[in-house]
Amino acid sequence: MEDRETIIGLEIHCQLDTKSKMFCGCSTDFRDNEPNTHTCPVCLGLPGSMPMVNKRAIEFALKVAKSLNCNIREESEFSRKNYFYPDLDKAYQITQYDKPLAEWGKLLIDGDDGEKEIRITRIHLEEDPGRSVHMGTTDRGKYTLVDYNRAGIPLIEIVTEPDLRSPKEARKFLNKLRATLEYLNVFDSEKEGSLRVDANISLKGSERVEVKNISSYKGVEKALTFEVTRQRNLLRRGQTIARETRHFVEARGVTTSSRSKEEENDYRYFPEPDLLPLKVASWVDAIELPELPDARRERFVTQYGVSAEHAKTLTGGLKLAEFYEQVAKEDPALAATWTADYLLGELNYRDFSIDAMPSIIFQELLVLIKSDTITDKSAVEILRLILDAVKEGKQPERPQEIVTRLGLAKSSGDQVTQMIEEVISEQPAAVADYYAGKMQALNFLVGQVMKKCRGRADPGHLNIILKENLDKKV
Amino acid sequence: MTKTLTFDPKDTIHSFITTIPEVSYGEGPLSGVTVAVKDNISTKGIETTCASRILQGYVPPYDAHVITLLKESGAAIVGKTNMDEFGMGTTTENSAFGPTLNPLDLSRVAGGSSGGSAAAVAAGLVDCSIGSDTGGSIRCPAAFCGIAGLKPTYGRVSRYGLIAYANSLEQIGPMARDVSTLSRLYAVIAGHDPRDATSIDKPYSHTPSSDIQGLKIGIPDEFFGEGVNPQVADVVRESIKTLESLGAEVVSCTMPSMKYALSAYYVTCTSEASSNLARFDGVRYGPAIETLKSWHDAYSEQRKDGFGKEVRRRIILGTFSLAAGYYGRYYQKAQTARQMVRDDFERIFRDVDVIAGPTMPDIAFRLGEKSDPLQMYLSDILTVPANLAGVPALSVPCGTVDNMPVGLQLIGRYFEDERIIDTAYAFEQEGS
Numbered sequence: 090m091e092d093r094e095t096i097i098g099l100e101i102h103c104q105l106d107t108k109s110k111m112f113c114g115c116s117t118d119f120r121d122n123e124p125n126t127h128t129c130p131v132c133l134g135l136p137g138s139m140p141m142v143n144k145r146a147i148e149f150a151l152k153v154a155k156s157l158n159c160n161i162r163e164e165s166e167f168s169r170k171n172y173f174y175p176d177l178d179k180a181y182q183i184t185q186y187d188k189p190l191a192e193w194g195k196l197l198i199d200g201d202d203g204e205k206e207i208r209i210t211r212i213h214l215e216e217d218p219g220r221s222v223h224m225g226t227t228d229r230g231k232y233t234l235v236d237y238n239r240a241g242i243p244l245i246e247i248v249t250e251p252d253l254r255s256p257k258e259a260r261k262f263l264n265k266l267r268a269t270l271e272y273l274n275v276f277d278s279e280k281e282g283s284l285r286v287d288a289n290i291s292l293k294g295s296e297r298v299e300v301k302n303i304s305s306y307k308g309v310e311k312a313l314t315f316e317v318t319r320q321r322n323l324l325r326r327g328q329t330i331a332r333e334t335r336h337f338v339e340a341r342g343v344t345t346s347s348r349s350k351e352e353e354n355d356y357r358y359f360p361e362p363d364l365l366p367l368k369v370a371s372w373v374d375a376i377e378l379p380e381l382p383d384a385r386r387e388r389f390v391t392q393y394g395v396s397a398e399h400a401k402t403l404t405g406g407l408k409l410a411e412f413y414e415q416v417a418k419e420d421p422a423l424a425a426t427w428t429a430d431y432l433l434g435e436l437n438y439r440d441f442s443i444d445a446m447p448s449i450i451f452q453e454l455l456v457l458i459k460s461d462t463i464t465d466k467s468a469v470e471i472l473r474l475i476l477d478a479v480k481e482g483k484q485p486e487r488p489q490e491i492v493t494r495l496g497l498a499k500s501s502g503d504q505v506t507q508m509i510e511e512v513i514s515e516q517p518a519a520v521a522d523y524y525a526g527k528m529q530a531l532n533f534l535v536g537q538v539m540k541k542c543r544g545r546a547d548p549g550h551l552n553i554i555l556k557e558n559l560d561k562k563v
Numbered sequence: 564m565t566k567t568l569t570f571d572p573k574d575t576i577h578s579f580i581t582t583i584p585e586v587s588y589g590e591g592p593l594s595g596v597t598v599a600v601k602d603n604i605s606t607k608g609i610e611t612t613c614a615s616r617i618l619q620g621y622v623p624p625y626d627a628h629v630i631t632l633l634k635e636s637g638a639a640i641v642g643k644t645n646m647d648e649f650g651m652g653t654t655t656e657n658s659a660f661g662p663t664l665n666p667l668d669l670s671r672v673a674g675g676s677s678g679g680s681a682a683a684v685a686a687g688l689v690d691c692s693i694g695s696d697t698g699g700s701i702r703c704p705a706a707f708c709g710i711a712g713l714k715p716t717y718g719r720v721s722r723y724g725l726i727a728y729a730n731s732l733e734q735i736g737p738m739a740r741d742v743s744t745l746s747r748l749y750a751v752i753a754g755h756d757p758r759d760a761t762s763i764d765k766p767y768s769h770t771p772s773s774d775i776q777g778l779k780i781g782i783p784d785e786f787f788g789e790g791v792n793p794q795v796a797d798v799v800r801e802s803i804k805t806l807e808s809l810g811a812e813v814v815s816c817t818m819p820s821m822k823y824a825l826s827a828y829y830v831t832c833t834s835e836a837s838s839n840l841a842r843f844d845g846v847r848y849g850p851a852i853e854t855l856k857s858w859h860d861a862y863s864e865q866r867k868d869g870f871g872k873e874v875r876r877r878i879i880l881g882t883f884s885l886a887a888g889y890y891g892r893y894y895q896k897a898q899t900a901r902q903m904v905r906d907d908f909e910r911i912f913r914d915v916d917v918i919a920g921p922t923m924p925d926i927a928f929r930l931g932e933k934s935d936p937l938q939m940y941l942s943d944i945l946t947v948p949a950n951l952a953g954v955p956a957l958s959v960p961c962g963t964v965d966n967m968p969v970g971l972q973l974i975g976r977y978f979e980d981e982r983i984i985d986t987a988y989a990f991e992q993e994g995s
Contacts, residue, residue: 130625134842136618136726137605137627139759171838171885175858180841232854235846357885359894362730362835363722364760 093324094293095317097259098251099309101266102244103276104217104283105149110241111216112140112183117242120281124236132241134179139363142167146214146243149275150190151369151376153245154212156269159194163370165213167361172354175235176219184215184246186358190367196269197383198261199401201254207262208250217242239282245275251289256313259288263306264405268382271407278406279442288313292320296332300344303337312337316344385410393421402429408443409433415448420459427455431469435476445479454488464547467497500542505551508541509558523559531556565589570597570641576664576673578683581610582642591637593751598633599683599692602643603650604735605724606630613726614658615648617843617869619850627724628759629693629735629752636751641689644679648871649840650697650728652676653942654928655704657873662930665708668967671927674704680738681708691739691748697729698828699922699946701736702958706922706970709960711745711987712738716978717953718763721756727839729832730761732950742959742988746771749980769981771988776810778986779915785821786920786945794964799921802961802971802990806919809989816911816918820903821948827900828947829940830884830893837881843869876936904951912976917986921945922958922970945972955980959987961994 110117113131130138154161168186194209219237247266253259263286270276277283286303290313298320303312320330335344380388382404389400389410403413403425417424428451436445458468471491478485492498500508512534513520519537522530535551565587572582580602588595600606603613605623607630612618626634633640647657655678656662663678665671666686673682677694681704684692694701696714705712713736720735727733737748746769753767782803787796807813845852845865853861870878884893911918924942933939949956954977961971971990975983 130623133847135605135623135625135848136611136613136621136842137623137724139723141758141760169838171841173841173844173859173862175844175846178842178847180844181838233858355887357838357882357887357890359834359838359885359890362761363727 092321095255096251096291096293097253097313098289099249099259100287101247102285103270105146105243105245105275106277107143107145107149107243109143111143111146111243112241115241119238122238124238127238133237140183142364143243150214150245151373152273152275153270154191155376156273156378156381157194157196157209159191159209159212161191161369161373162188165190165367167364168358169361170356170358172356176221178219178237178240182216182218183361185213189213196265198265200258207252210248210250212245212247215244215246217244256310256317259313260310263309268405272379272381290316295330299334300337301334308337308339311342312344315342393417395421395425399425399429412443412448416452416455419455423459424455431472435472439476439480445476450475450485450487457488463492463497463499466544500545505546508538509555512537512541568639572688574688576666576682576686577661578644578663578679578688579642580612580614580645580660586639586641588639589637591635594637596638597641597689598638599642599644599680599689600640601646601677601680601694603646603695603726609643611643613649614646614660616659617849621848628721628756632751644683644692646679647676648874650676650695650700651873651877653703653939655679657871659871665927667709671929674707674927676700678704681705681710684710684738684740691737691744693735694738695725695733695735697733697832698943698950701738702922702946702956702972705738705958707927709968710738710740711742711959712736713745713749713957714949714955715753715980716955718761719753719765721759721762723756723758729835731835732832742771742984742991746984765978767980772985773989773992775986775989778811778917780806780811780813781816781911781915781918782813782920783816783818783918785818790941791921791924795921795925795969798962798964798969799971803919805993806990809993814915818907820907823900824904824948824951825944827897827951830897833877833881834885834894837878840878901951904948908952908954917983918974920972922972926964926967926969949974955983957983957987959990
């Protein structure tokens with residue numbers, strides 16, 4: 090039975106990294122603060138309060154729209170989305186409905202079958218509601234606390250056409266989008282809750298299912314993978330897929346049927362009478378875009394001679410790209426390999442961001458590698474020791490200090506020659522096997538030398554020297 | 564240098580909800596002038612209820628912009644006045660705390676929704692007051708109580724701090740026994756406020772002039788049509804003759820959009836109100852909500868108990884007209900009708916400078932007389948067009964019928980508040 094095509098569209102909400110909220114001057118730096126301490130009459134929705142548009146937020150949104158090649162409306166409008174919920178203090182959210190800021194853009198990603206364009210339906214601005222903290226379980230919760238610190242934080246909503254064909258493509262799209270937003274300096278991906286995703290997913294010919302409450306990048310692929318499997322299983326059993334809204338439960342990696350009162354709400358949208366239409370023509374021209382991921386990727390290839398694969402990896406995040414450029418000065422190729430192939434792996438394993446590795450320290454390590462002072466294996470060991478120290482909150486040692494402390498310096502040429510001679514005389518049987526044509530004997534001998542020098546040599550290099558030595562003696 | 568005055572009015576007409584017994588005031592153009600403030604305007608530290616039980620005990624932590632301006636001008640804010648709940652009404656009978664009586668006849672209403680502000684001025688309890696006008700709520704009580712009241716051009720006075728009823732229609736405005744005082748008060752409260760995005764940068768600094776030589780006055784047929792008490796019409800016509808004797812020229816005109824104005828008004832204001840009043844749930848302010856229930860049930864109960872009948876009626880009407888499937892038929896249509904009203908004014912104002920007519924179709928009703936809400940809505944017919952268009956309009960007393968005051972309404976072009984104030988001043992001076 091042929092598996093039906095997967096059709097996915099995403100609705101992404103990102104918190105814009107402005108200093109103030111969308112409609113008032115309250116600080117957006119509310120995390121780790123006491124609840125309800127970053128509020129004012131406006132974001133609390135006190136009677137008589139009125140919204141004032143944050144120009145910075147508009148600028149940021151226009152940057153995003155421009156970088157995604159959207160048509161920017163000359164005149165857009167704010168609307169009220171009316172519904173009752175305790176964390177929505179005005180009982181309406183100021184958003185944009187029928188006249189959004191921008192429409193019809195695109196983002197290029199590496200799809201499952203090569204490069205492809207994902208169409209952006211629309212981009213608009215809105216405010217975040219407050220935050221509900223449920224005490225107890227959602228079913229039998231004793232009470233709910235509401236914190237309005239988050240109320241009024243500027244959000245940008247980006248909606249895609251259903252152009253994505255797999256959970257993996259969805260993840261790639263999000264990564265590209267995130268990188269773009271970082272490069273534009275409008276978004277801090279490390280802030281908790283700064284990105285929320287709702288996904289619409291269907292198998293061709295069947296009903297669409299909406300999945301809400303996805304708040305991490307990894308979560309998106311997990312949620313969608315689970316959904317695809319769930320839907321395929323239903324079809325295999327001859328059942329139909331119901332059109333519904335489901336919630337993603339991150340902890341269990343599953344989607345569940347939504348039992349809350351989020352059914353078809355009539356939001357009674359109408360234009361926000363307290364705000365004037367947004368005219369952005371003059372602003373749009375003034376906006377200059379910085380170097381975006383694709384351009385940077387190309388530059389890495391031409392300027393640093395980095396491979397296309399490496400360039401893609403290294404430009405995947407703004408901080409990572411900047412890190413690379415700092416450490417690439419001496420030897421771009423070496424830096425590329427060690428950053429992309431080794432460092433990233435170690436960081437991901439520990440759930441660290443690039444911040445965990447000070448670039449100065451990494452540069453030192455690269456120098457030691459380049460000068461042939463240590464073996465690759467030792468370099469990896471040093472890398473791990475540094476990151477483990479960071480994980481424990483300790484100040485990491487400098488690579489040179491570790492080399493000295495653990496005696497990781499490579500054995501000198503003379504020492505190596507000495508040890509080779511010793512092994513050759515200690516292992517006559519293996520030597521004889523080698524001369525008899527058994528190549529495994531060479532590997533064995535290399536291993537013996539490695540043992541002798543406690544790994545302070547390059548096995549590949551040893552292989553060559555040992556062979557030379559043996560061949561000479563004949 | 565701050566001074567204090569004591570305020571202990573004989574408020575038998577129930578014009579105040581809150582009075583401040585000891586009021587400090589400073590220097591400035593209104594130093595020591597006693598001002599009463601309608602109870603839908605936020606006053607820091609002073610209970611602000613909108614005459615509703617759902618806001619009983621609510622003490623705003625901030626001042627409305629106009630309050631800041633009044634304080635800076637040295638005015639003495641002596642109390643918060645009674646009104647129709649949330650501004651919804653034409654008589655102040657919809658107050659949750661009882662109606663305000665007309666000081667000229669205690670068996671009659673003071674008008675609404677700024678009934679308390681008008682009555683306090685008419686009764687001489689204060690020098691002047693501020694009210695709000697969404698569909699006639701300053702002009703109506705001014706007419707019924709025999710004082711002057713102005714609804715400014717939309718945007719000339721900041722709405723920051725005015726507890727919203729219908730954002731696209733309302734303005735805060737001055738009310739006084741004479742036009743000069745009204746003008747002085749207006750000068751203080753008008754001007755740009757960056758916290759109100761609809762606020763316009765057009766301060767008012769005008770001394771009323773009585774020279775109306777050559778002024779062209781338009782009299783729309785519809786303002787004197789069916790539904791207007793013929794005696795009221797006569798008094799107003801006489802007043803317009805007085806204006807003619809002062810050098811004005813009268814031109815008759817017609818406003819066909821009048822027949823849609825009332826519906827356009829009620830659809831618009833109830834729609835906006837249904838959204839503006841949704842925040843009143845007892846969670847953050849007002850009487851505390853019952854927390855042992857599910858939020859949905861608690862909200863329903865709180866709002867049913869806290870809002871009066873007329874408020875609930877208008878919220879339901881507004882919710883309906885914004886509902887999916889009805890938006891196009893009602894709200895959107897209302898905006899089209901609204902544009903027709905604007906267009907009519909624009910057309911008429913090409914040939915005339917000021918439009919005149921009665922403010923209200925009748926004199927103040929007796930308490931309890933208008934029990935049918937629709938009957939009540941019909942009395943707004945002459946005042947709502949100015950709100951729909953946003954043009955300035957004022958009411959100035961122009962005579963009596965059955966010993967009750969009649970108001971002459973003057974409507975001007977956008978930003979020509981100065982001109983209608985002059986016209987009113989000229990009329991007033993002639994009468995004195």
